[in-house]
Amino acid sequence: MSTLTPKVKNTSTSPEKTNIKIEDDRTGMNKETLKRAFLDHLFYIQGVDRSKASLRDYYMALSYTVRDRLLHRFLKTIETYKKEEVKIVSYFSAEFLMGRHLGNNLVNLGIYDTMKDIMTEMKIDFEDIIEQEPDPGLGNGGLGRLAACFLDSLASLAMPAIGYGIRYEFGIFHQTIQDGWQVEIPDNWLRFENPWEIARPDDAVEIKLGGHTEHTHDENGNPKTFWVADSTILAVPYDTPVPGYDTNTVNPLRLWKAEASENFNFEAFNAGQYDRAVQEKMDAETISKVLYPNDNTPAGRKLRLEQQYFFVSASLQDLIRIHLRNHNNLDHFADKVAVQLNDTHPAVAVAELMRLLMDKHNYQWEKAWEITTKALAYTNHTLMPEALERWPVSIFGELLPRHLEIIYELNHRFLEDQRTYFPGDDDLITNISLIEEREEKLIRMANLACLGSHAINGVAALHTELLKQDTLKHFAKLWPEKFFNKTNGVTPRRWILLSNPKLSALVTEKIGDGWLKNLDEMRKLEKFADDAAFRKQWREIKQQNKQSLADYLLKYRNIKIDPNTMFDVQVKRIHEYKRQHLMVLEIINLYNRIKENPNADYVPRTFLFGGKAAPGYFMAKLIIKLINAVADVVNNDPDVRGRLNVVFMPNFNVSLGQRVYPAADLSEQISTAGKEASGTGNMKFAMNGALTIGTLDGANIEIREEAHPENFFLFGLTAHEVYDRKAQGYSPSEYYHNNGSLKAVIDRISSGHFSHGNGELFGPIVEQLMNDDPYMLMADYQAYVDCQDAVSEAYRDQENWTRMSILNSARMGKFSSDRTIAEYCSEIWNVKPVDIKIAEYNPNGANN
Template sequence: MTEAIRNGHADETRTAMSCAIIRRAFLDHVFHTQGKLPGHAGPNDLYQALAHTVRDRLVQRWISTSEAYLGQPSRTVAYLSAEFLVGPHLGNNLVNLGIYDEVQAAMHSLGLDLDDILRQEDEPGLGNGGLGRLAACFMDSLATLEIPALGYGIRYEYGIFHQAIVDGVQVEQTDSWLRRGNPWEIQRAEWTVEVRLGGHTEHYTDEHGCYRVRWVPAKTVAGVPFDSPILGYRVNTVNTLRLWRAEATEAFDFPTFNRGDYLGAVSKKVTSENLTKVLYPNDETQQGKELRLEQQYFFVACSLRDMLRLLAADGMPVRRFHEKFAIQLNDTHPAIGIAELMRLLVDEHDVPWDEAWAITCQSFAYTNHTLLPEALEQWPLPLFSRVLPRHLEILLEINARFLDEVRIRFYGDSARLTRLSLIDEHGERHVRMTNLACVGSHAINGVAALHSRLMREDVLKDFFDMWPEKFTSITNGVTPRRWLALSNPRLSKLVCEAIGKDWISDAERLHALEPLADDAGFRHLWQAVRRENKLDLAQLVRQSTGMVVDPASMFDVMVKRIHEYKRQHLAVLHIIALYHRIKCDPDADIVPRTFLFGGKAAPGYQYAKLMIRFITSVADVVNRDPQVRDRLKVVFLPNFNVTCGQRIYPAADLSEQISLAGKEASGTGNMKFAMNGALTIGTLDGANIELRDAIGADNFFDFGLSVPQVQALREDGYDASACYRGNAELRAVMDLIRQGFFSHGDATRFDLLFDEQLRHDPYFLLADFASYVDCQRQASAAFSDPARWQRMSVLSCARSGWFSSDRAIREYCDRIWKVKAVPVRLLHRASGAPRHAEAAAHAGGKP
């Protein structure tokens, strides 16, 4: 069978890239795959047929990639992440194949609109925000740079949730992204693995007199892999995103069914499949915590067993595991993999402990994504013991040996022992997953220069003191393919006409736009593109909310996960301040603005959900007040996701990046906005600092306390109420809220948000208010000068290229993974011989 395929017993032209061949292949899939005549095909039929048409053109590259990786000396990157927020596949694959224009022409010849077809794709909601989107950008860059890589995660049956806003309140609805099928994935049932959970361990001596441990599980579930192709830009490399679905080892109990217990007959199936039902089950309950731990272990256990299978397929012994795989932990969700690899090596492959530990540490690297102590993942010891009894034994042994090292290195420092231990002994004992990730990894990186410094000096200082050589900093990046070439086709076309197309795979070439910032003719074209994008966003706002917004107004945008430290409520205080000025002085000089918010609050995070209600309550008052509604509009766009972001980033004028300095690890939305020409108002936090340095301080609106100032103010005893008393505008704004002006007279509705600020203000909202409002005045002044604003906008894009995920991946490859590119040559199905890339022969089309 393989030889038949390889030697070309198939029509070589069926996956050609011409408009005519694509048109014919599309019609074939309408008929043969969807079982419809073209005239009877519905919108989803058309999407499915086109998706299969494009997937056919990926498969030859996919198989060629797998063949190229066999026996290669280069390591393979195994990127473990609980989230992969990949976004819709179809448009991105058209860009990376270089056939966007050919497909558009083929659809047009059939009387179809490609944009309408693209909108039919259900977005996989397999992430919550920046963590999952970063993983997706990295997968795109790994393939583009021809790096051998596998992405491992969970095939959640339901995404994070679909957000509806009902009476101003977030309502979570089921995100059934698989309801119409997923044409991009291929189920690999033959590579199913079994995962054990619960039970107990038995210690014994084997026939050779060796001490052994047997894990006797309480239950076993099957992990079934589903593979999706991740294509690089204009290369033959197609890497694999492998997501695991949980199934019962025996889905149906026939004897139980025959006894009349119909629910009992499928109970194991239901229980097992719960593992991969939904992203991040609410862990406020004990059952939720247990399910979340099982979920994390499940996908890591599946992935490591899969790596061992691939190792064996390459003919390599298990003791060379670290030579084959470089495993990256995307935050601590997969950190249990350190204990799992030890279990596999020691218990199942008889590798001595010290050698197994050396292999494990050389295999794993850890990316830290948070500076919030409360976000450092911990598990109650009784829960951990119940779910993973063998792993707790291994973890305690790791801890004992590690603490022996600490005692020798830091003689007499018992407090350091307590801080570094993998077990938190304060109150109820907990397993510290961050500590495990640090101890079991050979490299630890932060995701922005400030974040990495604070990680070394504060959050992970003890580990830095122990192993300074482990620590490095790699600032995050975003892929210019999706976030500029695909999402902003008008601007992409303008840029390509001005400087060529090389920036799509080498974003630093955007620097060539810099001289054009002073070209009035080019700025006029730039402004025309931006106005068209704003018209598109205005249409989306009207479709989603019924609101009419003015494209000529400043689009002031804050879209990100709703969280107290991100300070969406600071932006709303500014809105109320502007509202108050107009009410007090109708002739006040206020630049017309449309404030656009978007983002989801975790279902169990009541503070964040109240912030959404606060935004919508202020919007309700401002938008219906005839005195201000032509000058201020406030919009909360529901269900912000990748698809929505592709419409928002190209149309934003001002990007809000206003977290308290020292709290945001990096941010990637800031990069997407800048790459699309938006100007940034932000604190000196996360990657904002590097963004300001790259774009230039004159093109960046920075405000607020710096990290040293925050620390000094906290140490001196910050008095939030003094800010309230000392600033008349802030006092007026706060009083309106506390009097119930924005809550139909309910003076207590937002107490949780603002009474706490007056008493404690943990994120220095009131301390930064005056600076923020003053900085917004500067932004308004700049916007009032169109030539100045457009010049700044061009420079924002031109100087954003360093924030490409391609640059970030190169740094990971060089400094952490030690991997090299493996170019892929296509297997010629007619002869079985490899040949050079066909993709390069298809010039033109959409970049």
């Protein structure tokens, strides 16, 4: 079986078996039909013939060819859900970092190799076509990438699901590096037509903002509230089909675009007020304009809240409309819909669902609350209090006056109940309140999500325990039965099969292809770890992947790296707690060693960094500058050339990740223990055979347990030790004064050695490390250096290193998102798979 071709059902009968002419078999999967479809789309959709076609034309024609083959399954999937009245998972997320669709869809349809062969025969560079697709930057990192993996697994497990989010016109910014600094450029990923989405203007819904409320009574004397809004905008849905692997299921990802209810004020235009004539349109479209506007200003914070409410309200209205197509009322809404809140961004769903049930569908408070709490569940993704969203009451009330009333009423009822059960426990009441009482009152969105959900889950075993012990401990005290752990996972289809085809072919050759639907089957590789011939094959594939990354970076990024060095990689969002600068300290330490003893034997390393810093996050941007400043010195010093190379890869995204993870030798997972919720890059690296150097943080703990401790490079304080060290009075400067190596590293930075003699440039980093060091770099430095020395020694023994690499890959079955989703389905959502039956192609009538 070809490496990238699953055993997916062909929904169209072969012409050879039915005597149907090839041109009639419109969505067939055989080679001749696919080639004809590609050429037809090139001519009839793109309007060019091969002599005039650009790579962009080829990409569009190929994408429409693939989309045609998705749509039959897509429409049948939706029809089946409606007909069988199944319970549907609705995944609410402000981010969906899907990655490029073309390659993934080719894989899941089972025609990747066929299409690649067709392009080769036509003398078209298949890789260049893939590179034409923009990487939709509709996410900032792990949160959005996780959501994408979950949609893939839901479809691959044949689970009925809809993903709901925002169709940002500009995604996460395009990152460039100028003079070592991050510079943000707008990511206009929609500047060309997007062939994967389908606009559904008939399903648009109205979203209200601002205004005031009016209170009255209905004909039965029950209280009734009307929201009189200042403005109304339209939410227009765009559907992207998300196919499963080896299944007929194709679920929708529905993203909402904001539009004005009236695009053009003709009266203002005739009066010569040309700007005002289109002002409403511009104001409305701002809501879905850009992913995560900078919230350093009141206007930015207001826009973020508008975005969150916009997609939550649109999605809930959509779900209610779908439900009412088959039911007379919403009494059993929660029996047919499971809404998962991916972090606190969609937490306003608690108040919005209550509003819709009471104000629009005439439910009394108690029944509305029963439906709401039964329908909603909440995933927490952070342990850091500053990352738990809080909205100023002033901003919230200005935008959502009705919701503020509901939240205050919720809070009153909630606190009164708890005072009854816990009389005199003022600390509990203070901490569980939905309102943080300070000079400027704040609404605690995590508290709102906890109160309004029937299930609360963390995303790694340690993370969940720390939620219960610290971050959400008061809610865990009230409702221990609400708390679940759902350790994250990633899809092996994109992150092994598509990203690492050579390794996938070797694995399938040895153990069959069952691992693609059940990653636990990778355990069968363990018996080959002591097979010298297999280790040689494994090592050769790793080297080919390193060469492939080197070729790619040279061709597309003009970055030169040596594939014969160890690839030591850290790629993730730039943040102080992720400690990219700890890795920089070790690089400077190695640099100092080589300068002191140039003739010593060192393991040659290429340190690869990638990731984006939030535009308003000064320290993260300064860390990027430090990485590039160190690279400028180290890479140009003749004493270290060939032994140390430091590279920052700009604009790290899903597509680059697909090349980096298979090429990595060492995966850096070095966050301060107790700070990382889970991590998913750590899983992608290990699945592709990289060994991990890391702390006992997030999912690292479980990865180490699965791989076994001897195959994991562990260093650093534990989460409890971090807490104790700080409680005892942590003094980072003591480490500086008592550790000659560390002192030399800090002094090298302070001297201006990496900043053309400017000792002030990196002063904020040095000052924080010396005086505060909230993320414990100074305390963990020596343990990290010693562990890196152990890595170098281990790497010298390539036979044993390869054995460790094989065992890491073989033991990562737990970290498939299929396992994670199966647990959500059985323990939180109570949904079951639905078989999508596709009839064979009938050229004389509709398919059944």
